[in-house]
Amino acid sequence: MAKTAIVVTPSSMKEFYKIADELKDKSGGFEYELIAVLEYSEVDDNDKMGKCIWCEVPSSTSITAKRNIGRYLVSEGTKYLIFLGEKELPINKKWLTDRIRGFEVEPVLGIIGKLAEPVDMKIQDTLLKKLRNFIHILDEDFYERCCLKDKTFRYVEEDSIATTVKVFDLIGGFSVTAEYPNLEYNARVQSLGYGLLPQPE
DSSP states (O other): OOSEEEEEOOSSHHHHHHHHHHHHHHSTTOOOEEEEEEETTOOOOGGGGTTOEEEEEOTTOOHHHHHHHHHTTSOTTOOEEEEEOSSOOOOSHHHHHHHHHHHHHOTTEEEEEOBOOOOOHHHHHHHHHHHTTTSOOOHHHHHHHHBOTTSOBOOBOTTEEEEEHHHHHHTTSSOTTOSSHHHHHHHHHHHTTOEEEEOOO
C-alpha cells in the first residue's frame, strides 16, 4: 500500500488527465495513491479515471474545501499528503521522493515544499493576529518559529505543499474561512513547533 497520497483539485478533466498522465509517465515506480476532487458533471468517462479515488463536488466549492475533502478520501494507513496545483512542476521520482523523505528522517517536520516569496508585512501582521484565534502565541515565539532571521514569514508554495496526515488532522486541515489558507496552514503548523523544510523545485 502506498504511504503517500497525491491530492489534486483540477479545474477541468483536461487538466486532470494532464496531471494523471504526467504522474504515471514520470513517477518512476514511486508508490502513490491519486486523489481527485472534481466539480459535478466534469467526469466524462469513469473508465478513464483508472485507479484514482475521486469524488464530485459543487462548482462553488473552494479549492481549500476540496483539499480538505481530498484528505478524507485517502486510504487508511496513508502517512503523507502532497497537494498539487496546476502549476507546471518538474515531477519525477526524485522530486516525489524528496517531497516526503524529510518526514521519514525527522519526525518533527510538518511541512515540505518550495519556499515562497515573502508576503507583505501588513499581511504578515494580519496573519499573526488571526493566528491568535487558534492558539496563544507571543510575538517573539511567532518570529522564532515561523519566520526567517529578518522576521519575514516563512512558508512554502501551495502548488506543491507536502505535509503529514498526522499534522494535517491535528490542526484540522486548511481553514476554509481564512483569507490566505496556505499561509494560515503554514503558520499554525510552525507555531505548534513542527518544522518546515524548504526544497528547491
